[in-house]
Amino acid sequence: MDVNSIRVIGVLGAGAVGHGIAQVCARNGYEVLLFSRSEGTLKRALSLIRSGQFGLERLVEKGRLTAEEADRILSRIKTTTSMRDFSGVDFIIEAVPEDAEVKKSVFSELDTICREEVVFASNTSAIMISDLASSVKRKDRFIGMHWFNPAPVMKLLEIVRGALTSDETFQLTVELAKRLGKTPIESKDVPGFFTTRFMMxxxxxxxxxxxxxxxxxxxxxxxxxxxxxxxxxxxxxxxx
Structure with missing residues (x-):
């Protein structure tokens, strides 16, 4: 897959990090499908994107966006409570709770839903990518893409290859990170990577x-x- 073919990004998880990821993707021109099993969580996520501490209304107040631009960004974000809707996305960013078994279960289900060429990127801050990749067939298209709170503000994206992550997947993810206005830096696949171990x-x-x-x-x-x-x-x- 070429980075230019990415049109729709699926964000799995609408919590503290997930809603910020969705905001960043939409602000940079991508259509976003934001998933949570809870309608309430999705409603809160959209509220934070619109009027939270790092939301679009703050950017309008600071003169960094017009009200019309903010409305267009919001219009790019669709929500769903069904992972079946991810069948049409071009790139997946997972941001569910930091529990290896929960993440593996989600990825295993997505593996049967998404097209074969779709890359799975996990936002895990500490779990080894090779371990998470064991839950899917597309191990060469599985990668770590660690975001930082608050996602709309923090520039770093920690990119982590699993043992079987392909060079193509790595380069695609790095290029996407740049198009999202972030600075991608590679870290080794060890528990906690670099940033989490340092931050602790x-x-x-x-x-x-x-x-x-x-x-x-x-x-x-x-x-x-x-x-x-x-x-x-x-x-x-x-x-x-």
Whole structure:
């Protein structure tokens, strides 16, 4: 599959990360099919995309989008509670809860629904890609595509090859990441990859500093944002 043939991106999971992924894809011109088993979750996701902290209305207020552009972006996002509707998508980004068995079950079902050439990308932050790929036949078209919260703001996409991920799949995913306005960087397929293992150290040190009375939660968050340019502090991110 060529990146130019990708028109519709299926986003599996409409929670904290999934709704942000859908927003990014739609803003960059892709049609999006956003899945959750819960109508309530989908309704909340659309509300966050429209008027959340990092939503389209904020971008309009800041002059980065017009109201008409925001409406067009929203119109590109369709929702569904049935994975059967993913039969027509061109690329899958999975963002369901961080549970290996849940992810494997979802991918196994999708493997029977999606066209053979469709790439499956998992947003897992810690589970080895080779392990998740064991649930599908298309192991050469399975890859890690780790997004960061908040997805509309954070520029990095951590790209992780499984043991059998093809070069074609890797290059396709890298090119798609660039078209989504992100910076793709490859990480090795080890538990936690690079970023999660590194971030856990940051979280733990923030907790230790709080427990030692060095600074309060709000102060630690503000210092990290002001000193390092992070959009969210460690406690904000842990609670996000």
């Amino acid at each position: 150290c940051w979280f733990m040190e923030a907790i230790r500093l709080f427990e030692a009375g060095v600074a309060g939660v709000r102060e630690i968050d503000e210092m990290c944002k002001l000193a390092f340019g992070f959009p969210m502090g460690p406690f904000e991110l842990m609670d996000f």
